[in-house]
Amino acid sequence: MNKAKWNYLWDVLLALIGLLSGISGIVLLLIGEGGYRGGRNPNFIRPFLGLERWLWNDLHTWASIAFMVGVVIHVALHWKWIVCMTQAMLRSPRRSASEEACQV
Numbered sequence: 001m002n003k004a005k006w007n008y009l010w011d012v013l014l015a016l017i018g019l020l021s022g023i024s025g026i027v028l029l030l031i032g033e034g035g036y037r038g039g040r041n042p043n044f045i046r047p048f049l050g051l052e053r054w055l056w057n058d059l060h061t062w063a064s065i066a067f068m069v070g071v072v073i074h075v076a077l078h079w080k081w082i083v084c085m086t087q088a089m090l091r092s093p094r095r096s097a098s099e100e101a102c103q104v
Contacts, residue, residue, distance in 0.1 A: 010077070014070045021067050024060035031056070 031048045084102035
């Protein structure tokens with residue numbers, strides 16, 4: 001598999017994991033507070049879209065961790081390009097030949 005396809009697949013995977021983290025975060029906001037609170041929380045065991053709060057919480061936590069790991073790997077895979085572009089941008093405000101050398 002060539003580098004462009006690998007980058008594309010990695011970016012798609014990161015987008016899906018990020019979307020899962022974002023959706024689960026929004027769900028956690030919508031379903032309100034967790035906790036039993038001595039029996040005064042009627043929403044404590046109410047499922048949302050067939051999943052209970054603890055499962056949404058675990059899904060959100062693990063998707064967020066996977067996303068952070070994926071971003072670190074993504075930066076590592078593109079580190080040479082990041083350094084090259086940073087150097088090119090600091091040299092001149094206009095596009096230079098050195099920026100074209102950084103193209104992937």
